[in-house]
Each structure stands twice: as C-alpha cells, then as structure tokens.
Amino acid sequence: MKNNWPLWEVFVRSKNGLEHRHFGSLHAADAEMALENARDVYTRRNEGVSIWVVESKSITASNPENSEELFDPAQDKVYRHPTFYTLPDEVKHM
Amino acid sequence: MSEKEVKNLEEIFDQRIARDEKIEPRDWMPEKYRKTHIRQISQHAHSEIVGMLPEGNWISRAPSMRRKVALLAKVQDEAGHGLYLYSACETLGISRDELYEQLHTGKAKYSSIFNYPTITWADIGAIGWLVDGAAIINQVPLCSTSYGPYARAMVRVCKEESFHQRQGYEIMMTLAKGTPEQKELAQDALNRWWWPSLMMLGPTDAESVHTEQSMKWKLKRKTNDELRQQFIDQTVPQADLIGLTIPDPDLKWNEKTGHYDFGEINWDEFWQVVKGHGPCNKERLSARVNAWKEGEWVRDAAMAYAEKQNIKKLKKVI
Amino acid sequence: MENENKIQYIYGIADNALILGQRLSELCGHGPNLETDIAMTNMALDLLGQTRSYYQYVAQLSGDEKTEDDIAFLRTERQYKNVLLVEQPNRHFGYVITRQFFYDVFHLLLLQELQNSSDETLSAIAKKGIKEVSYHQRFSSDWIKRLGDGTEESHQKVQEAINDLWRFTDELFHMTDDDDIAMQNNIGVNTIVLKEKYIQTIEGVFEEATLAIPETKWFQKGGKQGVHSEHMGYLLSDLQYMQRVYPNMKW
Numbered sequence: 001m002k003n004n005w006p007l008w009e010v011f012v013r014s015k016n017g018l019e020h021r022h023f024g025s026l027h028a029a030d031a032e033m034a035l036e037n038a039r040d041v042y043t044r045r046n047e048g049v050s051i052w053v054v055e056s057k058s059i060t061a062s063n064p065e066n067s068e069e070l071f072d073p074a075q076d077k078v079y080r081h082p083t084f085y086t087l088p089d090e091v092k093h094m
Numbered sequence: 095m096s097e098k099e100v101k102n103l104e105e106i107f108d109q110r111i112a113r114d115e116k117i118e119p120r121d122w123m124p125e126k127y128r129k130t131h132i133r134q135i136s137q138h139a140h141s142e143i144v145g146m147l148p149e150g151n152w153i154s155r156a157p158s159m160r161r162k163v164a165l166l167a168k169v170q171d172e173a174g175h176g177l178y179l180y181s182a183c184e185t186l187g188i189s190r191d192e193l194y195e196q197l198h199t200g201k202a203k204y205s206s207i208f209n210y211p212t213i214t215w216a217d218i219g220a221i222g223w224l225v226d227g228a229a230i231i232n233q234v235p236l237c238s239t240s241y242g243p244y245a246r247a248m249v250r251v252c253k254e255e256s257f258h259q260r261q262g263y264e265i266m267m268t269l270a271k272g273t274p275e276q277k278e279l280a281q282d283a284l285n286r287w288w289w290p291s292l293m294m295l296g297p298t299d300a301e302s303v304h305t306e307q308s309m310k311w312k313l314k315r316k317t318n319d320e321l322r323q324q325f326i327d328q329t330v331p332q333a334d335l336i337g338l339t340i341p342d343p344d345l346k347w348n349e350k351t352g353h354y355d356f357g358e359i360n361w362d363e364f365w366q367v368v369k370g371h372g373p374c375n376k377e378r379l380s381a382r383v384n385a386w387k388e389g390e391w392v393r394d395a396a397m398a399y400a401e402k403q404n405i406k407k408l409k410k411v412i
Numbered sequence: 413m414e415n416e417n418k419i420q421y422i423y424g425i426a427d428n429a430l431i432l433g434q435r436l437s438e439l440c441g442h443g444p445n446l447e448t449d450i451a452m453t454n455m456a457l458d459l460l461g462q463t464r465s466y467y468q469y470v471a472q473l474s475g476d477e478k479t480e481d482d483i484a485f486l487r488t489e490r491q492y493k494n495v496l497l498v499e500q501p502n503r504h505f506g507y508v509i510t511r512q513f514f515y516d517v518f519h520l521l522l523l524q525e526l527q528n529s530s531d532e533t534l535s536a537i538a539k540k541g542i543k544e545v546s547y548h549q550r551f552s553s554d555w556i557k558r559l560g561d562g563t564e565e566s567h568q569k570v571q572e573a574i575n576d577l578w579r580f581t582d583e584l585f586h587m588t589d590d591d592d593i594a595m596q597n598n599i600g601v602n603t604i605v606l607k608e609k610y611i612q613t614i615e616g617v618f619e620e621a622t623l624a625i626p627e628t629k630w631f632q633k634g635g636k637q638g639v640h641s642e643h644m645g646y647l648l649s650d651l652q653y654m655q656r657v658y659p660n661m662k663w
Contacts, residue, residue: 005396005445026181027190027446027447029399030400032554033396033400033554036451036550036551040450041450044171044450044454064118143441146440150440150441153437154650154651157485157655157658159463159464159467159481167453169440169453170440170449173440173446174450177447265663272661276658381441385441385442385444388442389443389448391505391565391566392505392566393444394562394563395566396558398566399557399558399561399562402561
C-alpha cells in the first residue's frame with residue numbers, strides 16, 4: 001500500500017504578545033499527530049507557547065504571476081504614510 | 095512559451111538573483127535551477143539522516159549519562175535537519191517519498207563520510223569536531239543562498255548545529271587530557287577521520303563540474319579548495335591546543351600565503367567510496383531501507399485510522 | 413539505614429526510567445518516519461533526564477563520592493531494580509508502543525502520588541516528571557488507537573504485542589520490603605491502590621482502539637528483586653561497555 005502522510009504547515013507563537021509565525025512543515029496522518037509532531041520537531045528548544053497546524057493543501061496562495069496587479073498599485077499611495085504630510089517644526093510629536 | 099520568452103524570463107531571473115533577491119517556491123524558475131536544487135537539497139537531507147547512523151551506533155554505549163543525553167540530542171537534531179531540508183525540497187514539487195525512493199535505490203547520493211565506521215567512542219568526538227566542523231564551513235554560506243526555503247532551513251540548521259561541533263571537540267579534549275589509553279583513542283580517531291573530512295569538502299576545483307553555475311545561484315559562495323583551506327587553517331590550531339597531531343607529514347605553516355600547506359589527498363579513495371565501495375556503504379543503505387520498510391505497516395495504520403476518524407466525524411455532522 | 417532504604421526505593425523508580433530510556437534510544441535513526449523518530453527520542457531524553465535527577469540525589473544520599481555514572485553504569489545485574497516490562501526488546505513498533513503505553517499509564521499515576529512525598533527532592537522530581545509523562549501517555553495512547561483501529565495488519569500486530577507484554581504489568585504494583593518501608597515513612601507510594609485506576613485507563617483506551625486485555629491469569633515478576641529476564645544482560649553489556657573496558661576514567 002502506498003499511502004503517504006500528507007504535508008502540514010506549522011505556525012508557532014514564540015511567546016504571548018507575538019503573532020504565530022510560519023516555522024516550516026512536516027508530515028502527519030491526522031491533525032492531532034501534526035500538532036504532536038510540530039511540538040517535537042519545532043519547539044525542542046523552547047521556541048514556542050502555542051502551535052497552529054494546517055494541512056498544506058488547504059492553503060490558497062496568490063500567484064506570483066499576478067504580483068504586479070496585486071501589489072504594485074499600492075506603491076504610489078504615499079498619502080497613506082505620515083511622512084507625506086508637512087508639519088511646523090514646533091510640533092515635536094504627532 | 096517560445097524560446098525567446100523563456101530566454102527573457104531567464105534573464106530577469108538571473109538579474110533578480112544578482113540583486114540578492116530571493117526566489118520563492120511559486121516563482122517562475124528555469125527547469126535547471128529546480129533540478130539542481132532538488133539534487134543538492136535532497137543530497138543534503140539524505141546526508142543528515144544517513145549521518146544519524148554512525149553516531150547513533152554509540153548512543154547505547156556512551157560512557158557517561160551526560161555524554162549519552164548530549165549525543166542523543168545531537169542525533170535527534172540531525173533527524174530534525176533532515177526533516178527541514180526535505181520540507182524545503184518538497185516546495186520544488188517533489189515528495190519526500192520520491193526522495194526516499196531515490197536514496198533507497200542508490201540514485202541519490204549522500205555525503206561519503208558517513209560510509210566510514212565508528213569503531214571507538216573517540217570516533218564520536220572526531221565526527222563532532224571534524225565532520226561537523228567541515229559541514230559548518232559548507233553550510234554557513236548557504237544561509238544566504240538564493241532559494242528562500244533552502245536559505246531559511248539552513249538558518250535553522252546552523253543555529254542548532256552550533257552545539258554539535260563543541261560537543262565533539264569537548265569529547266576529544268577530555269580524551270586528549272585523559273589517561274595515555276584515552277589519548278591514544280583520540281589520536282587514532284583523528285588519524286582515521288582527518289583525510290575523509292578533507293575529502294568531504296568536495297573534489298578539487300579542477301575536477302568539480304558544478305562550481306560555476308552554483309556560484310551564480312549562490313548555492314556555493316567559495317570553491318571547494320577555498321573551503322578546504324579554511325577548514326585546515328581553523329582546525330590545525332585546535333588540534334595543537336589539545337596536543338593531538340594531524341596525520342600529515344607535509345603539513346606546515348606557510349608565512350608567505352598565510353595558510354597551511356598540506357599533503358596530497360588520496361582522491362582514488364574518495365571516488366571509490368562515492369562509487370559505493372566504502373567500508374559501510376551497504377550497511378548504511380540497508381539500515382535506511384529496513385527502517386522504511388519495517389515502518390510501512392505503521393504509516394499505513396495511521397492513515398487508515400485517520401480516514402476512519404474522518405468518516406466518523408462526517409457521520410456525526412449528518 | 414534509613415538512607416539505604418530510601419536509595420533502594422529510588423532505584424525501583426529510577427532504574428525503570430534508565431532502562432526504558434536506553435531501549436528507546438536504541439531506536440534513534442530507525443523509526444517508521446522522521447517525525448516519529450524525533451518524538452520517541454524526546455521521550456528517551458525525558459526519561460534519561462529523570463534518571464539523572466534521581467541518581468544525582470542517590471549519589472548525594474550515599475555520601476561516599478559516588479557519581480550518577482557509578483550508579484548508572486557500575487552496578488551488577490542483580491542490583492538494578494527495574495521491572496521486567498521496561499527491559500523487553502524492541503521487537504517491532506507494536507511492541508515499542510505497547511511497552512511504552514503500559515509503562516506510561518503506571519508512571520503518571522505513580523508520579524501523581526509521589527509529588528506528595530515528604531521527601532522534598534522526590535516530590536520536586538515527580539512534579540517536573542508529571543508534565544513530561546502526561547505527554548508520553550498522550551503520545552502512546554494515540555498510537556495504540558492508531559494501530560488498534562488502523563489496518564487489519566496493525567491490529568493483529570499490536571494485539572500480539574499486548575498478549576505478550578500484559579503478563580509483565582502486574583509487577584508494576586508489586587510492593588517490595590523497601591517500598592513498604594518508604595510508604596510507611598511517607599516517602600514512597602502505595603502502588604497497590606493505583607491498580608484499579610490503571611486497569612480503567614487501559615480499558616478505556618483499548619475500547620476505542622478495538623483491542624482487548626488478554627485472559628492471562630499468570631503474571632511474571634522478579635525485576636524489582638533484581639531477578640531479570642535474559643535480555644537484561646545484553647542491555648547492560650551495551651550500557652556498561654565503556655565503563656567496564658576503560659575503568660576509572662573521566663569522559
């Protein structure tokens with residue numbers, strides 16, 4: 001029988017206050033095992049306080065070929081950033 | 095896609111790498127880039143898991159509790175490193191099972207150094223000190239290689255690996271400072287592992303086929319000969335410090351070059367081991383094949399169980 | 413004399429961790445999958461870590477410049493007080509998981525009681541161990557279920573291991589004279605009362621796993637008195653090899 005364990009993506013919160021970050025992937029037969037494996041593989045050195053696992057095939061990703069239309073239009077919207085606006089020197093913090 | 099379009103894409107691709115941009119899994123890449131990366135990353139992964147065997151050999155016989163847990167943790171790290179690297183490789187569209195298949199059928203290579211036997215405890219020290227030392231020299235530059243998943247895996251590997259070499263050197267130091275019998279163990283291990291460690295950094299530049307392309311893609315940042323020289327220059331003083339002698343009568347400091355000169359490497363031995371005639375090639379491969387075969391019913395059971403559980407969950411919903 | 417009793421009592425717990433840790437570490441690099449290999453090595457490291465805490469305490473109690481290594485490596489066969497269960501070999505993954513599961517369930521119950529010991533060091537070791545062993549039990553019960561309710565082959569294999577290993581479980585609850593004295597001094601645990609909960613837990617997991625406890629009425633014991641199975645000598649030859657061949661050296 002050729003019945004291979006599917007691939008899972010692992011996200012770990014390093015400490016409370018921080019977001020979960022993608023740490024890597026691993027193979028597991030089910031979600032429970034994926035969590036346990038993630039604990040054993042990715043937090044051996046005290047790297048985490050919380051783990052998310054999600055089966056890789058459940059992730060929908062943007063296509064790099066569409067990068068220009070997706071992300072370039074945001075480049076020239078400088079008015080979204082505070083440095084776009086002028087302030088008198090006297091105003092120190094705003 | 096026409097040939098011209100491909101050529102155009104390739105040019106853009108090369109420029110991106112030259113600008114130190116990273117390539118990510120879903121980005122367009124030349125087929126050759128993909129293939130070369132699968133080959134190198136999987137070789138690297140295979141080396142990690144085959145590398146568990148010679149050291150794993152001594153876990154049950156480690157001489158103290160402290161050494162036992164350190165060695166166990168080290169060999170476990172190697173399993174982890176294999177796993178990170180297989181995962182990086184899988185992002186290129188090949189499964190771990192296919193990669194195992196290549197290893198098990200002898201199609202894929204792994205580092206030849208692991209085809210040498212670990213016959214005394216001192217070999218565990220020598221492997222940590224020399225083999226991991228040479229590996230680190232190879233690996234550190236890969237932390238900034240062009241393929242994102244590989245670079246990220248290497249960052250994690252290098253971070254974790256930092257204790258491995260120290261572990262080995264400490265073993266050698268303890269032996270070298272110990273009884274005459276212990277010192278002899280240490281010297282004997284150094285004698286046997288020195289030359290294979292130098293070979294580990296790859297054939298001489300003149301013989302190396304992939305170097306130029308690999309440099310461009312940042313799979314390599316220095317040539318094999320440069321890496322070897324770096325390894326020798328850094329290791330010789332470490333041997334002196336603990337009173338061990340490098341088994342090379344031609345080894346001497348060269349004031350002019352600022353490097354050590356060293357003797358002729360027996361490349362014939364290197365190629366023989368690569369071809370499968372090393373002392374433990376057969377044992378290493380069959381250990382991997384056996385573990386995989388004997389584990390098959392276990393992996394199948396877990397999948398069957400997972401499917402049954404899913405069906406149960408669905409029934410509950412309905 | 414009080415110390416001697418305490419030391420013997422600790423051996424009865426610590427040697428289990430050492431020998432089971434040794435058995436698990438033999439598997440490092442040979443697991444059914446990389447992930448499982450890493451997980452089982454973690455359990456081995458937990459157990460060897462616990463062993464060291466116990467032995468370091470014994471070394472301190474004996475007060476004759478003994479080290480943890482003298483205790484781990486330089487006793488003779490009859491001086492090891494582990495139960496027969498933990499020295500059983502790694503015949504196949506079904507055996508490994510069953511042995512682990514049978515020990516984990518007991519181990520957790522034991523530590524949950526031992527944390528109330530009047531001996532502060534033992535209580536502290538137990539408290540730390542509970543966290544580790546809770547995870548071990550979770551890992552091994554999950555795998556018992558996977559193997560039991562997985563494929564026909566896995567069901568048959570794990571049931572075979574259960575049928576073989578069940579006869580070693582009763583010894584877990586056997587009280588030696590040292591256990592009795594330690595219990596009377598509020599240092600040790602009365603293991604007899606743990607048995608009911610033990611059987612309940614095993615039955616609960618087995619029910620989900622579609623597995624059964626065999627009908628055996630005859631149980632093996634002896635390890636706690638230092639009368640081991642024939643496997644033990646080979647295990648010790650590996651374990652003690654370096655210390656025996658190169659005596660009185662630092663490593």
